[in-house]
Amino acid sequence: MSDKVNVQDAENKLIARRIEKLEELKKNGIDPYFNGFEPDSFAADLHNDFDGKNKEELEDLCKYVKVAGRVMAYRSFGKAGFLKLKDFTGTIQVYAEKKSLSEDDFKLYKKLDIGDIIGVEGELFKTKTGELTVKAKRIVMLTKSLRPLPEKWHGLKDKELRYRQRYVDLIVNDQTRQMVIERSLIINAVREFMIKSRFIEVETPMLHKLVTGAAAKPFVTHLNALDMTLYLRIAPELYLKRLVVGGLERIFEINRNFRNEGMDLKHNPEFTMMEFYIAYKDYNFLMDFTEELFEYILDKLGIDDRKIEFDGNTIDFSRPWRRLDFYEGLKEIAGVGDDILNDKKKALEYALKLEKSVDDSFSHEKILAEIFDALVEPKLINPTFVVGYPVAISPLAKRNRDNPNITDRFELYIGTMEIANAFSELNDPFDQKERFLNQLEERKKGDEEASMYDEDYIKALEYGLPPTAGEGIGIDRLVMLLTGNSSIRDVILFPLMRDKKEE
Known part of the structure; x- marks a missing residue:
């Protein structure tokens, strides 16, 4: 036996x-x-x-x-x-x-x-x-x-049982209970900071008619009452910007998003984000604002020296944070040559050698983004704003005035993870329409993550979106960082698990 x-x-x-x-x-x-x-x-x-x-x-x-x-x-x-x-x-x-x-x-x-x-x-x-x-x-x-x-719960090496029976984990593991408390403190600090900065908290739909607002594969569902195919929200972006058009010039939403993608230490099919928009500001303002937000959270958690330990590294949040150009990062950190930066075929060959899931249907810029994720992202330990993203992979961001091939956008990396994505919002309806059409062409080529064409959003832009800056911050990853958990499953109370056959 x-x-x-x-x-x-x-x-x-x-x-x-x-x-x-x-x-x-x-x-x-x-x-x-x-x-x-x-x-x-x-x-x-x-x-x-x-x-x-x-x-x-x-x-x-x-x-x-x-x-x-x-x-x-x-x-x-x-x-x-x-x-x-x-x-x-x-x-x-x-x-x-x-x-x-x-x-x-x-x-x-x-x-x-x-x-x-x-x-x-x-x-x-x-x-x-x-x-x-x-x-x-x-x-x-x-x-x-x-x-x-369980008498020996603390010694269990199989974390899967703790995730499946989180109720038992919470009973016997004080560390898990403390994570829940700290997660609540972090979210409350985020909310307090936004409200102190005169933002209004709003709620937008989770069931969408179109897949927009991010590059992601959606979950598909069906509404019987209207015989309508719907998608679980991958991002609230276009609804929030409609509200800015309507005159709500400082808004935020702490929201649940759903993306039908892979699962690993940093990804879960449903996750929490804080997304916010502010009129009459640009992405440069958002970088300073984000640093101030983190300072507020660290103060609330009593982290006075601005340093934390995460995944074997000491992360220093002292300001100002590094600002790194996307292409310079590929050159300086990844050692990518000009031949790859300028030639799609060579970039594709290089990405395939890195075992990235890319093919000829990918744009040159998207292939470079895959190379960046593989070689640069793992080197970004201390807070780093990556700027200068190409237009082709930033369909909702405003073009840079000095270089129309790149956008006024940044992604924030901390502890080798993308924590935030932000940009000066594209408010030109003609430019937005052209980029939506380009995204449709990418979908026809097989890119399931490309955005759909949102005619009503174009109509909203035609009424006039003021100059606006917007940002999304991953709450789960933020909690991972500040609680010292290297797996997203450790900071989500009920992570999705594969069915287990009972014996």
Whole structure:
């Protein structure tokens, strides 16, 4: 018999025993899923308020509290024992003794399992070792746990199980719980900064008639009510810019996007972005604004030295950040010669040697972008604004006034990852129409990521889009950076997983 079967058999026996306890509770008139106990204190607050008190001071206070949480540790010494109770803020110790509890409550205490959720009423005191503890006067069963928690969860090398059973991961791994808290802090800091800068938060559709706003393959769905093919949003860009046309000159959206593409350490089919637009500014303004945004977030996280550790590297956010030209990056960092930069055929041959998925249907500029991703991106550790992107791969960006072959666009790279994409928005309806038509030609050649033609957006531009700058920031990757997680799955609570056949 395999070890896996042995483990499963042992677990089944434990579950069966817990179900027996559940039935015993019911027979004794105890509701194993009682709803009616309301705690008045949280673990972290109790530690903050009373850890500094000594034993005598606590006795004088006679502080009576009601706490609730999951039993994470259990030590019984016959007529007394200790529990570790965990709520969403932390853990608090509980002391249970026969003489302080009713007979029924003490019987309940003796039958508790690790994982049970209980409520406790009692008085705060300090143990001989100085640990803040609740001396139980009443114990209430709130939820009977039927499955045992894994004893060696921290040592699991197979992260897949943690992703599939995130609820268990959150119960036993404080690091995962802390990531959730820090993610919330980061998103709140982003929102606070935008609102302080007089931006208005908006919401735009997630179901789109057309694939626009980014170079990505969409998910396709169908609306039965209107017999209409729709696409899950790959980007909110064109809807947000319609709002700028309508006079909402500073707007942002923290949004979910969906792209039917590959999955790896940096990519998940659904992800979170913050996209924003500001009238009467350009992409140069956005670079300074982005640096200020990051400073605000780092301050909120208490990172005063502006340095973090990520994936084996020390990243320094001190301003100003590096600004690197796209073509200069290919030359200086990747060592790409002028022959490849000027000849599509040679660029294609070079990209194929790098095992990039390209073919002759790709434009020369898109092939160069693939080479950039392969050779330059892995070298960009400290924050770097890459500028000077060619028009052919920037269908929504404004042309540079001095060089019409490139756009006023940047991509921000930190820790070898693209974190943001921004540009001075194209507001010339004739130029935009021509680029949409060029994108249609790319789609005809087989490029599934090329943009569709959005006639209504052209109409909106004809009403007049003021000079505008826009930017999208990947929230998941931002959280990866600031929490030290090198996989996007570690910062998404429920990452998409391949179906697993149950044996």
